[in-house]
Amino acid sequence: MTLIDLESLARSLGVPSDRFHRFGPGRGKIDPRYLPSPSLGLSPDDSKVSSALYVLVTGMTPTPLGEGKTTTSIGLSMALNRLGLRTVVTIRQPSMGPVFGIKGGGAGGGRSTIEPMDVLNLHLTGDIHAVSSAHNLLASAIDNEFSHSNPLRIDPLSINYPRVVDLNDRPLRKVVIGLGGRANGIPRETEFSIAVSSEVMAILALAKDYSDLSGRLSKITVGANVDGTPVTARDLGVDGAMAALLREAFWPNLMATCEGTPAIVHGSPFANIAHGNSSVIGDWVALSGAQCVVTEAGFGADLGGEKFFDIKSPILGRGPNVAVLVATAKSLRMHGGLAETTAGKPIPEILDSPHPESVDRGCANLRRQIENIRSFGVPVVVAINSHPQDSQEEWDIIRRHAIDAGASDAVVCSHFRDGSEGALALARVVMETAKHHNGQVTPLYRREDSLEDKVTRIVTTMYGAKMASWSDRARKSLVVAKSLGAETMPVCIAKTWASLSHDPALKGDPRGYVFPVTDVRAFTGAGFVTVYAGDVQTMPGLPSRPAFRKIDLSPDGITRGMT
Amino acid sequence: MTLIDLESLARSLGVPSDRFHRFGPGRGKIDPRYLPSPSLGLSPDDSKVSSALYVLVTGMTPTPLGEGKTTTSIGLSMALNRLGLRTVVTIRQPSMGPVFGIKGGGAGGGRSTIEPMDVLNLHLTGDIHAVSSAHNLLASAIDNEFSHSNPLRIDPLSINYPRVVDLNDRPLRKVVIGLGGRANGIPRETEFSIAVSSEVMAILALAKDYSDLSGRLSKITVGANVDGTPVTARDLGVDGAMAALLREAFWPNLMATCEGTPAIVHGSPFANIAHGNSSVIGDWVALSGAQCVVTEAGFGADLGGEKFFDIKSPILGRGPNVAVLVATAKSLRMHGGLAETTAGKPIPEILDSPHPESVDRGCANLRRQIENIRSFGVPVVVAINSHPQDSQEEWDIIRRHAIDAGASDAVVCSHFRDGSEGALALARVVMETAKHHNGQVTPLYRREDSLEDKVTRIVTTMYGAKMASWSDRARKSLVVAKSLGAETMPVCIAKTWASLSHDPALKGDPRGYVFPVTDVRAFTGAGFVTVYAGDVQTMPGLPSRPAFRKIDLSPDGITRGMT
Known part of the structure; x- marks a missing residue:
């Protein structure tokens, strides 16, 4: 394993040398306290933050295994670097649930990866563990009240705060705790969710500084007292300890792609019950020091994309200069009705072969997602994440629809196979398109609307x-x-x-x-x-053939079977 | 915060520069793969390991808040360093349960501490989190079998493997999981324990190298199939992933005391259901590079001490040259019947004032613990961990009993107040006493006994x-x-x-x-x-006034209220 000189990467981002700390081989953390604190005027007017090129990578409605947004974000960032733009890619830390379950890791793939992959996929620097600890400390503090005469008069049936674990563990979805008699507290039904669905994780990803972090933690509502008055983390006296548990988790993680491009991996909120974007503080660090920042939003543009514009951007104080919408022929074939896909089941093989008519029909999805992003006033470039089985005819269809729906262009990429080389054409179009938009976002709604x-x-x-x-x-x-x-x-x-x-x-x-x-x-x-809208599963289950079965540690200490 | 130059400390322990890795401010990890692997002959004959001075710090039967073993281990190690002996102290990583509960942190106290205290007490480098993940992945793998037609034919009522969390969380002691219908698996009663009671933690602390680690993990028994045949982690195909999760957790953590003495903080097995000693690999790293190693065993000499001799020593391949038995006048007053103490309740104030007759009676406990250690063939020095309220008469009584029971000496120390200065006299006696014993242990029993x-x-x-x-x-x-x-x-x-x-x-x-x-x-x-012998609680509860209420994070990012 070649270890990138992360110290130089940090330096290239304008991070003072005493603010970068190694956290093990291949990773470090940037203590962001060298940035002006928001109360001192970090805002869209901040010249460095507002002048950097900011690229949002989002996607069409995906198949269960995803269309390669992370791989595209990584490949594009490497290509922009090759074109002379000092670029950083900012992504979320993967949860270990999918790593050991079906989907595998979240470190990209092929020749567009963040390394070391096992470090990224397992623990990284422990941020998700810190979130779990802070989250569960609050849960324990709630139940502890019932063992000590319940001075806050909490109504046990009002509690709507789960416990969390960063694994897929189906039978924890619905549990009864507090059994075994008085010494063990009061029996009540509750739930475990996966850690990345925690409100604490959303807070970590949105907080602007330590004051903001502490303030948001203190305002978490866990239930109500018998009069119906909300009970918060502050009422339980646990918000300070939660913040202390997150002290270093708040520092963005710095890693590098396989071609040496800096990667900030920080925060991992769900893209359904939460906002699905990497951290605000991570993007501030990146925007303050780089010429260009490529960030990724979770799931399709209707989920992580919309939430990027309506939730993350207002806190960040700016929007992107351009959005890259990742599409695949396979997903378009599926949307065109060629075959159905089901979460947890293998993708039907028929979707791997060209089928231009299906792609043509499926482009309805792509068009709608393009129009949606355009409605925020942001230009769109479609990245056609190519697979060897795709046909040129399909790509032509996709490009025609994309441009017709308002995209600036649609570019075929092969970064999975070719690394940055495979995303150079995309990078050129992205740079050109970004020039014509200043990063302003037209909000979808006003805050004062009902x-x-x-x-x-x-x-x-x-x-x-x-x-x-x-x-x-x-x-x-x-x-x-x-x-x-x-x-x-x-x-x-x-x-x-x-x-x-x-x-x-x-x-x-x-x-x-x-x-x-x-x-x-x-x-x-x-x-x-x-x-x-319907039940949203916050605790995934393991499949019949979990990915953990392939993972091993060799006697000389090398992780095997990690994808 | 002054950051110690950990790189020099690692170098002084003979760690090659590419085997020491920073893991954040004030802490690092030593990748032990520069040591000869056990299969290649690391044994008591290994000249470096066997020639280092090895000091075991253990204690008399304690009061609920402990008699200061960690503080004594730290103070003694600093004093030995001052006397010119290159010394390392090796202790267990504190669990966050006590940190947020009653007892507070495990970083020593007064002027004998390991710094930064908040780093040591919260997360450190995430080893306990890694153990929790590995442990819980196995738990999830067990239950997952029931959702996929149970090919191993596991008897659900046979499962005796809990889940874990590194917090005090009383209502998790007895739970029913798998409620809510077929999609959530089968309902069954189970338990959560605190992470440091996990068998995985015991394995981490006993493993000699990666092969040994993987081998032990694969042999964990979680229950039986319907024929009564044991089911192991290997049967479930999850042992490799567990080992991968522990890859870096296996590397001993290096920190420093407030006076700059190297401290290896690694492993944290319980001292009742597990063996209660810091890791074998950590002590090997220390013994291989230092002139003297001070290590600590949990609880009294009857628990962590006996287990040090009978469980850890045989794997390590050597025993200590001397044991230091920590005693306090307060605890001896309690044993002498002056007042009772109860876990979770404040210590009665009367125990803070001199009472020579009670001390004299209470020395029965001290004498027995001295005799117990002597029965392993190891010389004993009693460290009287002094408090300002103690009387000289009490100390004289303690010393008389100690020497009469076979201790080489009993020395009054004040390292809590005075740092290394307060343990110099103890250090001199320890050095002198250690000269006369070669580190051999007379086992209490033979392995082949029933x-x-x-x-x-x-x-x-x-x-x-x-x-x-x-x-x-x-x-x-x-x-x-x-x-x-x-x-x-x-x-x-x-x-x-x-x-x-x-x-x-x-x-x-x-x-x-x-x-x-x-x-x-x-x-x-x-x-x-x-x-x-009786119910051993593996999940502590929080008290009515938990320590977490005092902990806070200041807006400039400093942890407050950590003891």
Whole structure:
């Protein structure tokens, strides 16, 4: 393993030498306290942050294994570097759930990777562990009240704060705790979620500085007392310890791609119940020191993309100069109806062979996603993440649709096979397109709009629904959310990633349906209100052939079988 | 915060420069692969390992807050350094349970500390998190079988493998998981323990190299199939991934004391259900490079001390040249009957004032612990960890009893108040005493003795019992343990730390009682058989005023309230 000189990479990003710390081979952390604190004026006017080229990589509605957004982000960042632009790629840290489950790691693939892959995929510098500890300390503090005469008079049935673990562990979805008698507290039903779905993780990814981090943690609502008054982490006296647990987790991680491009890997919020983007502080570090920053948003442009614009951008104080929308012929064939895909099942082989008519039909999805991003006022370049089986005819169809729908261009890439070489054409188009937009974002809704109006706006303009319906439960939860101050918060839609709609079976560009809101929850610490369409699984299960079976450690200490 | 030059410390221990890695400010890890692997002959004959001075710090039966073993280990190591002996102190990593609960951190105290304290007490380099992940991955793999037609035909009622979390979380002691229908697996009762009680942690602390680590992990028994055949981590195909998760956790952590003495902080097995000593690999690194190594065993000499001799030493291949037995006047007053102490309750104030008669009576405990250590053939020096309220008369009484019971000497120390200065006299006596013993250990029992004989030997010679009684359950479990190959394993007694006996109320030197064995369990991965006397709590609860309430993070990023 060649170890990149991370110290020079940090230096090239303007990080003072005493603010970069190695955290083991191949990784380090950047203590961001050399940046001006937000209260001292870091804002869109900050010349360095606002003058850097900022590229958002997002995607069309994906197949279960994804269309290669991370690989494209990495390949594009390496290509931009080759073209002379000092570029950083910023991505989320992978959860160990998928690493040991179906999907495998999150370090890119082929010749567009972040190295060492096993370091990235397992632990990294322990940020997710720190989030888990802070999250679970709060959970333990809640239940501890019941063992000590419950001075806050917490209503045990009001508690809606799970515990977390950074693994796929199906039977923890629904549990009864506190069994075994008085010494073990009160029995109650609760849940375990995967750590990256934690509100604490969303907070880590959105916090601007330590004050903001502590403030958001203190505002986490865990339930209510018997009078219905909300109970927060601050009420339990645990917010300070939670912040202390996150002290270094707040420092963005620095790694390098296989071609030596700096990679900031930080934060890993879910892209459904949370906002699905890497950290604000990581992007600030990157924008403050690089000429160009390539960042990635989770799932399709309808999920992580929309949330990038409506949740992350307002805190960051700027938007991207250009969005890259990753598409594959395979996914377009699927949207065109050639075959169905199901999460947890292998992708049908027929989707691997060219089928121009399906691609043509499937481009409805691509067009809608392009139009959605364009509605934020940001130009779009389509990256056709090519596979050896694709046909030129398919690529031509994709390009025609893309440009017709308002994309600046659509470029075939082969960075998986060729590294930066395979993304040079894309990089040139991205640079040219980015010149013509200053990074401003036209918001989809105004903060002062009602929550109902915000939801209607998102589902009608972006998802193609004719309206939103609200279940009784959702209406009741809406009242609670408003009482917690959610009215002025941005909306975070929790829905399937497998469709623009709420229904994974609706492919392409579904129209005219009713979008069913099933529940609403204000995350008062993270500062957004999550609006659910159906059950969103926050604890994945392991498949029948889990990826962990392939992983091994050789006697000389080399990790094997990691993808 | 002054950052010690850890690179020089590593160099002074003979660690090649490419084998030392920083893991954040104030800490690093030593990749031990520069040492000869055990299969290539690292053994007691290895000249460096066997020629270093090796000091075991253990204690009398403690009060609930401990008698200052860690502080003494640190102070003594700094004093030995001042006397010109290149010394390393090796201790266990503190669990976050006590840090946020009652006891506070495990970084020493006063002027004998390891710095930075918040780094040591929270996360360190994530080893306990890695152990938790590896442990819980195996747990998830077990339950996953039931969701996929159970090809191994595991009997769900046979599973005796808990999940873990590194926090005090009382209601997780007894839980029902798998509720909510078929998609969530099968409902069953199970437990959560604190991470440091995990068999995986014991394995990390005992493994000699990666082969040994992987081999032990693969042998963890989690239950049985419907025919009664044991099911192991290897059967589930998860041992390789577990080893990969522990790849860097296996590297000993290097920090420094407040006076710059190198400190290796590695492994944190419980001292009741596990063996309670820092890692074998950490002590090998230390012994290979230093002139003197001071290590600490958990709880009293009857627990961590005995297990050091009977479990850790045989793997390490050598014993100590001298044992330091830490005693306080306060604890001796308690053993003498002046007042009772209870875990989780404040220590009665009366124990803070001199009371020579109680000390005189309480010395029965000290004498027994001295005799116990002497029975291993190792000389003993008593460290009287002084407090300002103690009287000279009390110290004289302690010294008289100590020497009469076979200790080489008893020395009053004030390292808490004075740092190394306060332990210089102790250090001189330790050096002098150590000269006369070569580090050989006379085992308490032979490996080929029956398990029953091993237990009888421990409880009659060390604990003062007249015999052991075996419950029906214990007899049944003994049969199972023997079927798992436990007959030739060393015994690990799980009992209260608050008495030499099984009963926390029996202070001083209890005699002539019956030691009740309530259960037996073979930890086939760790390689010892745990013999229980009563319920041993593996998941502590939080107190009514948890230590976490005092902890905070300042806006400039400084941890406050950590002790």
